[in-house]
Amino acid sequence: xxxxxxxxxxxxxxxxxxxxxxxxxxxxxxxxxxxxxxxxxxxxxxxxxxxxxxxxxxxxxxxxxxxxxxxxxxxxxxxxxxxxxxxxxxxxxxxxxxxxxxxxxxxxxxxxxxxxxxxxxxxxxxxxxxxxxxxxxxxxxxxxxxxxxxxxxxxxxxxxxxxxxxxxxxxxxxxxxxxxxxxxxxxxxxxxxxxxxxxxxxxxxxxxxxxxxxxxxxxxxxxxxxxxxxxxxxxxxxxxxxxxxxxxxxxxxxxxxxxxxxxxxxxxxxxxxxxxxxxxxxxxxxxxxxxxx
Numbered sequence: 001x002x003x004x005x006x007x008x009x010x011x012x013x014x015x016x017x018x019x020x021x022x023x024x025x026x027x028x029x030x031x032x033x034x035x036x037x038x039x040x041x042x043x044x045x046x047x048x049x050x051x052x053x054x055x056x057x058x059x060x061x062x063x064x065x066x067x068x069x070x071x072x073x074x075x076x077x078x079x080x081x082x083x084x085x086x087x088x089x090x091x092x093x094x095x096x097x098x099x100x101x102x103x104x105x106x107x108x109x110x111x112x113x114x115x116x117x118x119x120x121x122x123x124x125x126x127x128x129x130x131x132x133x134x135x136x137x138x139x140x141x142x143x144x145x146x147x148x149x150x151x152x153x154x155x156x157x158x159x160x161x162x163x164x165x166x167x168x169x170x171x172x173x174x175x176x177x178x179x180x181x182x183x184x185x186x187x188x189x190x191x192x193x194x195x196x197x198x199x200x201x202x203x204x205x206x207x208x209x210x211x212x213x214x215x216x217x218x219x220x221x222x223x224x225x226x227x228x229x230x231x232x233x234x235x236x237x238x239x240x241x242x243x244x245x246x247x248x249x250x251x252x253x254x255x256x257x258x259x260x261x262x263x264x265x266x267x268x269x270x271x272x273x274x275x276x277x278x279x280x281x282x283x284x285x286x287x288x289x290x291x292x293x
Contacts, residue, residue, distance in 0.1 A: 014092075016092050016093070020084075020091040020092075021084060024084075024223065025224060028227050029054050032219075032226070033052055033054075035256055036053070039259065042256070042257075042260040053223075056219070060212055060219070065213055065214075066211050069117065072210070078106070079217075079221055080218075080221040081106075083224045086099050086102035087224050090228055093155060093156045093158075096144045096155070096159065097144050097154050099156070104137060107129070110221075111129050111130055111133070113126075114207075122207075128206075129192075129193035129206050131192065131271055132183050134271070136183045139277075140177070146285060147159050149286065150166055150169045159238070160235065165237065165239045170285055172288075173281070175277075177232070178251065179278075180274055180278075181251070182255060183270070183274065184229055185255050187258060188260075188263060188264050189258075189270070190270050192205075192267055233251050
């Protein structure tokens with residue numbers, strides 16, 4: 001593990017960005033397959049093969065392109081491109097705030113794609129997507145602020161090279177980030193705008209009017225985003241690569257466990273609980289850290 005980590009650190013910025021662009025969808029697709037397999041086992045089913053997400057995407061790409069209006073697919077393309085851009089910045093060691101804002105812009109285009117059609121189901125899903133964004137975005141900003149307080153820099157490369165374990169300084173921020181990851185991964189109880197599991201929906205919210213290649217792009221963007229978010233989890237434990245990868249795996253499994261054991265919340269509870277957890281865990285951690293330093 002340490003040899004692999006040393007090899008990755010020796011790569012140039014361009015090589016790390018290229019590695020993310022090429023390898024993140026592979027890793028994200030495998031994680032999606034593991035997610036579906038473990039979810040099925042939790043429910044007493046055998047489940048699909050781990051590579052099933054790739055089969056699904058290839059099938060969607062080959063399907064006929066059916067659109068409601070000619071503008072419909074354009075925001076989805078931008079959603080994918082800005083998600084890739086955000087991840088490439090992160091794994092190149094660039095500015096964490098720029099990464100977060102790029103990811104937020106990608107989410108904005110996803111919402112725009114839901115609003116550009118006339119379906120009331122799509123509009124309702126887009127409105128819930130906005131609620132989710134407002135619920136989780138403050139905690140992601142606090143993550144960047146907390147890491148700046150500890151390391152003195154917003155650059156991911158500098159944060160990775162910090163001599164001490166960030167988790168010891170930012171336990172509340174990590175807890176808050178873990179809470180809103182359930183929203184970002186589209187897991188119950190916070191899968192308001194679009195369920196991660198198709199069998200839970202009669203009409204799939206914000207993606208109701210998308211089909212074929214557009215749905216494939218949305219799924220691939222989700223794979224990229226999953227790898228990026230797990231990379232942010234790694235930052236808290238970057239002082240020890242083995243522990244870092246172990247905690248990334250534990251976080252992923254924890255989110256699956258939560259998804260299988262909680263029913264969907266109403267949007268009011270989702271919004272209020274996210275902000276309450278952000279205030280109690282994240283803001284209090286930032287205040288305490290400011291006073292101690």
